[in-house]
Amino acid sequence: MTHSLAVLALALGACVDELEPAQDQADVRETDMVLLSVPTEPTISFSVWFKVGSQYDPPGKEGLAYLTGQMLADASTEIYPYEEILEKLYPIASNYRIRVDREMTTLTGRTHRDNIEVFSSLFIDAYLRPAFVDSDFQRIKSDTINYLENVLRYSSDEELGKAALNQLIFAGTPYAHPPQGTVDGLNSITLDDIRGFYRQYFTIGSATAALGGGFDDSLVELLEASLTSLPAGDAQPAPLVNPHSWEGQQVVLIDKPDADASISFGFPIDVHRGEREFYALWIANSWLGEHRNQASHLFQVIREARGFNYGDYSYIEAYPEGGRRSMPPVNVARRHQFFEVWIRTLPNHQAHFALRAAIRELELLVDEGLSDEEFELTRSFLKKYVLHFAMTSPERLGYAIDDRFYGIEGEGHLTRFRRLMDEITLAEVNAALKRQLRADNLKIAIVTGEAEALAEALSTDAPSPVEYDSPKPQSVMDEDRVFARFSLGIMPEDITIVPVDELF
Amino acid sequence: MRKRILPALIGAFLLHPAQTQESVMSGFIPYDTHVEKLENGLTVIIMPIAATDLVAYWSIVRTGSRDEYEPGHTGFAHFFEHMMFRGTDAYPADVYNRILTSIGADANAYTTDDLTAYHISIAAEDLEQVMKLESDRFQNLAYAEPDFRTEAGAVYGEYRKNRTDPLFVIYEATMAEAFTVHTYGHTTMGYEEDIAAMPTMFDYSQSFFSRYYRPENTILFIAGGLEVAPVMRLVNTYYGKWEPGYVPPEIPVEPVQETERRIDVSYSGRTLPVLALAYKSAAFDPADRDRVAADLLVELAFGSTSEIYRQLVLDEQVLEFLATDAGLNRDPSVIFIYTRIKDPDKVDYVLETIDATIAQYQQSLPDEERLAALKSRLRYDFLMGLETPDDIARGLARHIAISGGLLGIEELYSAYETVSAEEIRAAARHYLTADRRVVAVLREQ
Numbered sequence: 001m002t003h004s005l006a007v008l009a010l011a012l013g014a015c016v017d018e019l020e021p022a023q024d025q026a027d028v029r030e031t032d033m034v035l036l037s038v039p040t041e042p043t044i045s046f047s048v049w050f051k052v053g054s055q056y057d058p059p060g061k062e063g064l065a066y067l068t069g070q071m072l073a074d075a076s077t078e079i080y081p082y083e084e085i086l087e088k089l090y091p092i093a094s095n096y097r098i099r100v101d102r103e104m105t106t107l108t109g110r111t112h113r114d115n116i117e118v119f120s121s122l123f124i125d126a127y128l129r130p131a132f133v134d135s136d137f138q139r140i141k142s143d144t145i146n147y148l149e150n151v152l153r154y155s156s157d158e159e160l161g162k163a164a165l166n167q168l169i170f171a172g173t174p175y176a177h178p179p180q181g182t183v184d185g186l187n188s189i190t191l192d193d194i195r196g197f198y199r200q201y202f203t204i205g206s207a208t209a210a211l212g213g214g215f216d217d218s219l220v221e222l223l224e225a226s227l228t229s230l231p232a233g234d235a236q237p238a239p240l241v242n243p244h245s246w247e248g249q250q251v252v253l254i255d256k257p258d259a260d261a262s263i264s265f266g267f268p269i270d271v272h273r274g275e276r277e278f279y280a281l282w283i284a285n286s287w288l289g290e291h292r293n294q295a296s297h298l299f300q301v302i303r304e305a306r307g308f309n310y311g312d313y314s315y316i317e318a319y320p321e322g323g324r325r326s327m328p329p330v331n332v333a334r335r336h337q338f339f340e341v342w343i344r345t346l347p348n349h350q351a352h353f354a355l356r357a358a359i360r361e362l363e364l365l366v367d368e369g370l371s372d373e374e375f376e377l378t379r380s381f382l383k384k385y386v387l388h389f390a391m392t393s394p395e396r397l398g399y400a401i402d403d404r405f406y407g408i409e410g411e412g413h414l415t416r417f418r419r420l421m422d423e424i425t426l427a428e429v430n431a432a433l434k435r436q437l438r439a440d441n442l443k444i445a446i447v448t449g450e451a452e453a454l455a456e457a458l459s460t461d462a463p464s465p466v467e468y469d470s471p472k473p474q475s476v477m478d479e480d481r482v483f484a485r486f487s488l489g490i491m492p493e494d495i496t497i498v499p500v501d502e503l504f
Numbered sequence: 505m506r507k508r509i510l511p512a513l514i515g516a517f518l519l520h521p522a523q524t525q526e527s528v529m530s531g532f533i534p535y536d537t538h539v540e541k542l543e544n545g546l547t548v549i550i551m552p553i554a555a556t557d558l559v560a561y562w563s564i565v566r567t568g569s570r571d572e573y574e575p576g577h578t579g580f581a582h583f584f585e586h587m588m589f590r591g592t593d594a595y596p597a598d599v600y601n602r603i604l605t606s607i608g609a610d611a612n613a614y615t616t617d618d619l620t621a622y623h624i625s626i627a628a629e630d631l632e633q634v635m636k637l638e639s640d641r642f643q644n645l646a647y648a649e650p651d652f653r654t655e656a657g658a659v660y661g662e663y664r665k666n667r668t669d670p671l672f673v674i675y676e677a678t679m680a681e682a683f684t685v686h687t688y689g690h691t692t693m694g695y696e697e698d699i700a701a702m703p704t705m706f707d708y709s710q711s712f713f714s715r716y717y718r719p720e721n722t723i724l725f726i727a728g729g730l731e732v733a734p735v736m737r738l739v740n741t742y743y744g745k746w747e748p749g750y751v752p753p754e755i756p757v758e759p760v761q762e763t764e765r766r767i768d769v770s771y772s773g774r775t776l777p778v779l780a781l782a783y784k785s786a787a788f789d790p791a792d793r794d795r796v797a798a799d800l801l802v803e804l805a806f807g808s809t810s811e812i813y814r815q816l817v818l819d820e821q822v823l824e825f826l827a828t829d830a831g832l833n834r835d836p837s838v839i840f841i842y843t844r845i846k847d848p849d850k851v852d853y854v855l856e857t858i859d860a861t862i863a864q865y866q867q868s869l870p871d872e873e874r875l876a877a878l879k880s881r882l883r884y885d886f887l888m889g890l891e892t893p894d895d896i897a898r899g900l901a902r903h904i905a906i907s908g909g910l911l912g913i914e915e916l917y918s919a920y921e922t923v924s925a926e927e928i929r930a931a932a933r934h935y936l937t938a939d940r941r942v943v944a945v946l947r948e949q
Contacts, residue, residue: 083809090807090877091877093880110888111888115884150774257773258773346661380607381605388610501774
């Protein structure tokens with residue numbers, strides 16, 4: 001029994017009423033350092049955020065930001081070959097990894113304070129002294145191509161559907177392709193491209209370093225000094241992302257042999273965390289489809305009452321890897337967000353009905369807004385639920401960096417979130433959802449093994465009654481009659497069938 | 505550096521069926537822990553963690569797909585986990601949901617081969633409210649047949665979302681080949697035909713609840729911002745009248761495997777080939793030195809600093825990844841070695857290289873420095889995993905379920921510290937032999 005008890009306890013986070021999420025105590029320095037000190041915590045969390053992401057991929061070289069990032073985190077440095085890095089990290093049970101999203105690249109790691117010297121020098125070498133060795137490059141490139149060709153296209157229809165929706169909504173913009181790139185783009189990237197991209201984007205001006213947990217001043221100085229050794233230059237201006245507007249319900253059916261149906265739909269929205277309207281909209285969205293929450297409305301309608309699938313959720317911020325997480329991700333901040341409904345995998349013969357049910361319930365929400373009772377319950381839920389978003393130092397660092405991205409000053413996003421749950425009115429919620437949400441002019445992506453039949457059904461707006469093998473309450477049967485004939489207004493010319501192998 | 509758990513506690517756990525209690529301060533788990541068994545057999549573990557107002561509330565049932573020994577009922581433990589959210593007379597599902605929603609709880613559940621865990625993360629001030637709900641549904645679950653049938657659809661949906669993953673497909677096929685009679689032969693999801701038939705099993709579900717959801721088969725683990733005495737008073741109030749009545753499952757014993765088995769598995773989508781090797785191993789027992797050494801053996805032989813990892817993943821780049829799972833089960837299970845192969849023509853070469861690695865570990869002693877590095881890794885990995893009450897509970901739940909308390913993990917980590925190079929070699933000779941294994945290769949159709 002050493003220091004661990006008290007220390008870990010302190011690391012455990014916020015009291016409900018007295019302590020606010022620790023991100024709000026962030027010491028933000030002139031030199032682009034974010035510090036979240038918990039002196040008694042036995043571990044130290046590191047993060048370096050570079051203002052670069054897949055939106056900067058040159059056309060024809062989609063995947064360049066991703067491969068460059070991996071060549072920092074998962075490859076050799078000028079000091080050690082990759083295998084030696086693995087050997088040094090092994091006994092300290094630590095590692096560092098990189099997340100490359102549309103706008104952000106974040107290198108993160110965590111180690112026990114016993115091992116701070118070994119870890120910090122490896123961590124700093126990763127972004128300061130990448131070796132860009134060809135054998136690492138070939139390994140990472142082939143792994144990434146395999147991810148697109150086999151894993152994303154074939155091993156999870158849900159992730160596939162969500163990636164396809166993102167591509168559809170942001171078609172023609174630098175947000176469209178997955179952060180991992182495209183198969184053609186990856187194949188055209190050379191090691192020289194990566195060297196050039198690193199010099200251009202991983203610069204002094206684009207980097208923000210962050211420390212959390214039990215670090216001391218010398219580590220702050222070390223990390224701070226490391227930033228000044230990065231390639232010279234400012235952060236590059238972000239490219240224009242201007243999703244086109246459209247009329248009508250636009251449908252893409254991803255034709256994948258033998259697949260069940262996985263549905264995602266949505267549209268861009270114009271509201272961001274930090275803004276009061278965002279939190280009002282979160283209340284509405286939480287009622288409709290809070291991620292993995294069985295009390296939310298879509299879950300109740302599609303899964304709980306009818307047993308069609310495993311879950312049904314909605315989002316007002318990008319939420320990658322939703323199938324693998326229960327709380328929102330960090331460091332996927334974007335200037336352009338979108339509203340998204342995710343209907344998890346269900347039998348093809350229920351797809352039309354489930355799509356109708358979800359859109360109809362969305363329409364009802366837009367038309368009628370939340371009731372007073374729904375509003376009160378949801379804000380009460382969120383006020384405490386949000387405490388689960390950032391319980392650890394790495395999560396708090398993630399939120400603190402995202403606050404920098406969104407320009408949220410003073411209290412951070414999560415503190416503002418809790419405070420506004422007491423301030424926002426029902427009228428604000430209903431105004432926000434009226435302004436931001438809609439049930440028409442949707443982009444809809446469906447992975448299915450019955451694309452032709454579904455296209456036919458959607459284009460003719462044919463009734464889609466469902467049958468059950470057990471009695472259902474009259475209220476469900478009555479609602480079913482409405483759902484089964486609910487007009488989606490999809491024009492035949494707005495339906496496109498894409499073979500799965502042609503995506504990405 | 506590390507104190508063994510109090511011998512008195514071991515005795516209390518193993519010998520006395522009546523109410524027992526101890527406070528434990530151990531070396532590996534850096535918190536005072538109160539362990540107590542109610543007269544009805546419910547084991548209660550309380551871990552106060554100062555300076556947090558969050559509480560992790562875990563109800564761990566020592567039943568999983570392992571207990572599905574009756575033909576036609578694979579996947580039922582998992583299905584039943586879903587039914588536990590369908591309410592009681594006092595708290596129908598919508599009321600249960602409404603209460604959890606009003607307190608901002610993060611609530612969910614999962615099922616594995618050996619256990620089913622129900623977990624709720626809450627503010628400490630809501631502990632009694634949650635205990636009321638949880639103790640009620642474990643004692644008074646009541647659902648109507650139509651709800652039962654509806655929930656079966658959700659379970660089928662869960663199967664649908666998983667079945668496209670080639671790693672799931674090869675795992676399912678390999679376990680079916682490895683276990684001819686034992687229930688580890690089916691996955692926790694169950695066979696698709698059994699999932700399809702679930703709506704017809706309403707009566708069986710009530711028998712399942714009655715046999716397995718009993719205090720003697722359940723462990724309540726509560727960690728976070730709380731004090732022991734008031735929480736124990738609540739536990740006695742809300743769980744004290746839970747009637748015992750656990751009926752152990754009649755799980756068949758798997759006959760000893762005598763020859764190697766090989767299977768080809770076809771995958772309907774696109775994938776690189778996946779190779780899986782499953783070697784029959786032993787049940788969890790921290791006193792079984794061979795079994796403990798096997799955990800370290802597979803890490804040394806195939807982990808990220810192993811010779812074969814360097815050769816096949818980094819230098820030759822034949823493999824996308826190389827992974828192992830030593831298994832941690834109540835009954836004898838398997839040690840898995842699995843990998844995805846970038847060049848479809850090199851499956852045989854990869855298998856030969858794995859065999860050569862195993863032969864080397866059977867003939868020679870592992871490097872002492874690498875063994876020390878691994879022990880250090882295990883220590884730090886464990887320590888760094890204890891970040892939040894919920895992390896702690898999640899990290900311990902499997903050990904708690906398998907060993908019935910915290911003793912197992914304490915003993916296991918103590919044993920890891922003392923494993924010798926000779927014991928690693930002995931484990932390689934014992935477990936990693938061809939006659940004990942299934943070799944599975946998954947390819948595109």
